[in-house]
Every structure is written in C-alpha cells, then in structure tokens.
Amino acid sequence: MHLFQQNVSLLHLNTFKMNVVAPYFSEVTSEEQLLHLYNHLPTEKPLLILGGGSNILFTQDPDAIILHNQIKGIQKIKESNTHIWLRVGAGEVWHSFVLNCLENNRAGLENLSLIPGTVGAAPMQNIGAYGVEVKDFIEEVRFFDFKLQEFRTLKNNECNFGYRESIFKKELKGKTMITYVTFRLNKSPDLKLTYGTIQDELDKMKIQNPSIQDVANAVIQIRSSKLPDPKIIGNGGSFFKNPEIEYKQFIELKKKFPAIPSFKVSESIVKIPAAWLIESAGWKGYRKGNYGVHKNQALVLVNYSDAIGEDILNLSKDIIESVYSLFQITLQREVNIF
Numbered sequence: 001m002h003l004f005q006q007n008v009s010l011l012h013l014n015t016f017k018m019n020v021v022a023p024y025f026s027e028v029t030s031e032e033q034l035l036h037l038y039n040h041l042p043t044e045k046p047l048l049i050l051g052g053g054s055n056i057l058f059t060q061d062p063d064a065i066i067l068h069n070q071i072k073g074i075q076k077i078k079e080s081n082t083h084i085w086l087r088v089g090a091g092e093v094w095h096s097f098v099l100n101c102l103e104n105n106r107a108g109l110e111n112l113s114l115i116p117g118t119v120g121a122a123p124m125q126n127i128g129a130y131g132v133e134v135k136d137f138i139e140e141v142r143f144f145d146f147k148l149q150e151f152r153t154l155k156n157n158e159c160n161f162g163y164r165e166s167i168f169k170k171e172l173k174g175k176t177m178i179t180y181v182t183f184r185l186n187k188s189p190d191l192k193l194t195y196g197t198i199q200d201e202l203d204k205m206k207i208q209n210p211s212i213q214d215v216a217n218a219v220i221q222i223r224s225s226k227l228p229d230p231k232i233i234g235n236g237g238s239f240f241k242n243p244e245i246e247y248k249q250f251i252e253l254k255k256k257f258p259a260i261p262s263f264k265v266s267e268s269i270v271k272i273p274a275a276w277l278i279e280s281a282g283w284k285g286y287r288k289g290n291y292g293v294h295k296n297q298a299l300v301l302v303n304y305s306d307a308i309g310e311d312i313l314n315l316s317k318d319i320i321e322s323v324y325s326l327f328q329i330t331l332q333r334e335v336n337i338f
C-alpha cells in the first residue's frame with residue numbers, strides 16, 4: 001500500500017469546485033500517522049493542508065503534497081462549575097461539532113452554526129459570524145511544526161487572533177498542521193442576539209426565551225436563505241474581508257456617500273461592509289460566462305459550472321481596482337489563493 005496517492009483530482013475537495021490535480025495526496029487520521037508520512041515524504045515539494053476546502057481558491061494544479069485532515073474525536077478533558085473543556089480532532093466537521101455542543105448543552109458556538117469546513121481550520125482565520133468569533137472559546141491549539149519537526153501547543157494569547165486573522169494565517173502560514181483544538185465552552189448560555197437579524201428571526205419563530213438551539217436554528221435559517229450553498233453553486237464564502245478604515249477617512253467618505261454603512265470598531269477605526277462597497281461599484285450579480293458575483297450577496301464570488309480559478313482571481317482584482325477608484329479603500333482577500 002502506497003503512503004501517497006499520485007495525481008489526485010481535488011474537484012470534490014474544494015467548495016469553489018476547481019478541477020485541479022494534486023501530484024501527491026494522503027489522508028491523515030492521527031498524529032502518529034502524520035509523523036510517519038512526514039518521515040517518508042516522496043519529494044521536496046511543500047506540504048499543503050486541506051480541510052473542507054471552503055476557504056481556498058486553486059488557480060492552478062497545486063505544486064504541493066496535499067495532506068487531507070481527517071483527525072477525529074471529541075474528548076472532554078475537564079469541567080468546572082461554569083465551564084467545560086473539550087479537545088477536538090482538527091479533522092472534525094465544524095458544523096457537526098457545533099451540533100454536538102448543542103445536543104450536550106455546551107454553549108458559546110451557536111452563532112457560528114453552519115460555517116463550512118473543519119475544526120482545525122477554525123483558528124486559522126479565527127472564524128466569525130453574527131457577532132461571535134471562535135477565539136473567545138479557544139483555550140489552546142496543538143499543531144505539528146514542519147520546521148522544528150515537533151508537536152507544539154500555543155495558548156490562546158499566543159495565537160495572535162485578530163479579525164479573520166491569527167498567527168497560523170500569518171507568520172506560521174504553510175508551516176504547520178493543526179491537529180487538535182481545545183475549546184472552553186460555557187455551561188450556562190450567554191446569548192448574543194443583537195447582531196443582524198437574529199432577533200427578528202426569533203420573533204418570526206415566536207420564541208421569547210431562546211435556548212442555544214433556538215439561536216442556532218435562527219442562524220441556520222438566515223444563512224440558508226441568504227448564502228449560496230456550495231453544493232449547488234461553487235463558492236468560498238466571503239471573498240473579501242470587511243475593511244477597517246480611519247475615522248477621518250470615514251467622515252470624508254460619508255460627505256460624498258451619505259448612505260455608506262459603518263460599524264464602530266474603536267474611537268479611531270470604523271468597519272465598512274465590503275458587500276456595500278462592491279454593490280455600489282456595480283458588481284452585484286455581475287456574470288461573465290461561467291463565473292461572477294452572486295446576485296444576493298456581493299461579497300461572494302461564484303463558479304456557476306466549470307470556471308477556472310485564474311478567472312475568479314482576475315475578477316477579484318478588477319473588483320479591488322474599481323472599489324479603490326471609487327472609495328480609495330483597498331479590499332483584502334479573505335480566501336486563500338493557491
């Protein structure tokens with residue numbers, strides 16, 4: 001039995017549905033197996049860790065050895081009167097883990113329901129939605145460090161978590177494989193209902209004293225009605241981050257564009273929804289052949305059938321240019337480009 005398969009299609013392993021081929025590929029189901037694979041690499045090519053492939057745009061066949069994370073398991077490691085600590089295999093499907101927490105009354109992650117991908121990728125970009133970021137529930141992250149060739153653990157405060165950022169997406173990018181994430185969850189709910197339309201959705205459902213399951217149901221309902229399902233239309237979620245700009249610049253923009261929406265981040269920084277900027281620049285619903293900008297959500301670039309990654313990357317460049325020329329704001333991509 002070969003340790004690595006050769007020339008493996010990744011078509012069904014990335015949500016953009018890019019039909020690329022990996023020269024070498026292996027599933028990783030345990031830390032022991034990872035070490036074994038690492039000691040028997042077939043070439044000097046770099047390693048590329050693949051989870052659910054929901055935050056990746058392949059623009060060409062990756063010149064890399066793909067390690068597909070399948071490390072599973074949810075283990076309770078300690079408990080106090082108020083909290084519970086769970087050590088979770090990085091290859092667990094994120095939403096299945098959230099469902100497991102809901103079933104067992106472990107609170108905190110309900111607003112992060114239905115985010116695609118794996119547990120191991122969650123710390124990468126500090127996944128967030130509806131006013132909650134995963135960093136607030138991560139105790140520590142364990143990973144294999146390719147350079148030091150050893151397993152290491154970083155505590156929450158060492159992960160440099162920021163808005164859709166962490167040390168794993170910056171300094172350690174491409175240099176680690178996250179194998180386990182330890183979460184600290186609440187025994188009593190501390191619901192976050194003020195963001196977006198969660199409260200409206202609960203009202204529609206006629207729920208007055210919501211449980212964590214009710215909040216998750218509301219989030220699932222909103223997401224399913226708004227976001228394109230990657231099973232139907234290829235996409236990688238939000239292609240760009242929401243830009244954070246200086247308050248001074250915001251005041252100038254507000255004079256020119258009175259309708260510009262904004263959210264205060266600090267006394268001097270304001271967050272602007274990238275979707276509004278892209279839509280105002282005329283891109284919402286844009287379609288060229290088999291790719292384009294989603295008709296309901298301007299932040300999401302889509303592959304309608306068999307588009308190539310380079311076309312979508314070029315479209316993102318055009319959007320960045322046109323948003324800049326209108327608003328002097330440079331959008332940053334959130335999706336990882338390979």
Ligand code: FAD
Pocket residue numbers: 015048049050051052053054055056069090115116117118119120121122124125126127128129176177178179227228229230235236237238336
């Ligand atoms: P992949 O796409 O497989 O990998 C992403 C990056 O992380 C790559 O660079 C990869 O090499 C690296 N990586 C993956 N696993 C590991 C590991 N174990 N060790 C080291 N590196 C690793 N994101 C949000 O934050 N909030 C949302 O609400 C949200 N909604 C989305 C909705 C849709 C429809 C889609 C398609 C995406 C959405 N995303 C969202 C983005 C995406 O789901 C998350 O970023 C998710 O965490 C990616 O997980 P993955 O396993 O698919 O990662």
Ligand code: NAP
Pocket residue numbers: 128129130131194195196197226227236237238239242263273275297334
């Ligand atoms: P939305 O509710 O229409 O809001 C638009 C944007 O405004 C969001 O991106 C959000 O920023 C910001 N926003 C809204 N209410 C806010 C508040 N009270 N305080 C601060 N910022 C606020 O957004 P949506 O597109 O339907 O997405 C809903 C949530 O799911 C968002 O949190 C979004 O980030 C997340 N999501 C992420 C992805 C991804 O791939 N990363 C894909 C789909 C959805 P934030 O993005 O900073 O929250």
